[in-house]
Amino acid sequence: MRRFAGTLRKGWQTGICVWNMNIPNHVAIILDGNGRWAKAKGMPRTYGHTKGCDNLEKICYVARDVGIKYLTVYAFSTENWKRSPDEVNALLRLFRRYLKKCIKSSEENQMRVKVIGDTTAFEPDLQESIRRLEDFSKDYDRLYFQIALNYGSRDEMTRAVGRLARDMKDGRIEGPVTEEMIGSYLDTAGVPDPDLLIRTSGEQRLSNFLLWQLAYTEFYFTPVAWPDFHKKELLEAIRQYNDRDRRYGGVKE
Ligand code: IPE
Ligand code: IPE
Ligand code: MG
Secondary structure (H helix, E strand, O other): OOOOOOOHHHHHHHHOOOOOOOOEEEEEEOOOOOHHHHHHOOHHHEEEEEEEEHHHHHHHHHHHHHHHEEEEEEEEEOOOOOOOHHHHHHHHHHHHHHHHHHHHHHHOOOEEEEOOHHHHOOOOHHHHHHHHHHHHOOOOOOOEEEEEEEEOOHHHHHHHHHHHHHHHHHOOOOOOOOOOHHHOOOOOOOOOOOOOEEEOOOOOOOOOEEEEEEEEEEEOOOOOOOOHHHHHHHHHHOOOOOOOOOOOOOOOO
């Protein structure tokens, strides 16, 4: 069990004492509610996405400070292409900007960045930005940050099974098929499963996120919209995670 490694003052600033908390190794977040947050302020949905993006940058620093080792965020799903072309284009523009800025924050956070999802659907320049960021940050090891872009869990599993079947047919691997083998074909290969899943903005569903990897993850749902989800809210989620009893199907005496 890993304990919080920061200073006592950091906990006091938020009103939550994190001094003796068990920090989840891997936190996954469904970043939801940008659109409704903006609408409530009389602003266009894209304003919410811009603020959501700013918040993502901040939460990486918080995750690093708190001692989270893996952070995975759901930023664009395989289903999000159904939105209006205006909104999709605004999101793609934001990702372009964000991925470039992320070079600097990856260095500051000593954070390795990996994009999961089917990135082949993106324009070549966006794919190049992803490659550059992943390559630039590949040796950092303080925080492992996965961004899910054009990600859908069923799509990920379909791609994985396709490659696995091909490799088996061509004799590159041999049966029997195991859980570990399937895991190694997923986009998240080599990354431990999330301990804590957070979804902001009130919805209580997975929306096609990490269906395989969340098999034994603790879920935390909050009505707070993503642009308002700051350090205090993250620490509250971790505090509640500390009250959970993870039994993995067993019995604790
Ligand atoms: C999350 O916020 C960001 C993306 C899915 C890209 P939403 O855009 O889903 O915001 P709401 O849920 O409509 O408020
Ligand atoms: C899930 O949010 C996807 C992301 C946060 C990227 P959505 O807003 O797209 O999900 P639904 O439509 O409410 O299920
Ligand atoms: Mg939403």
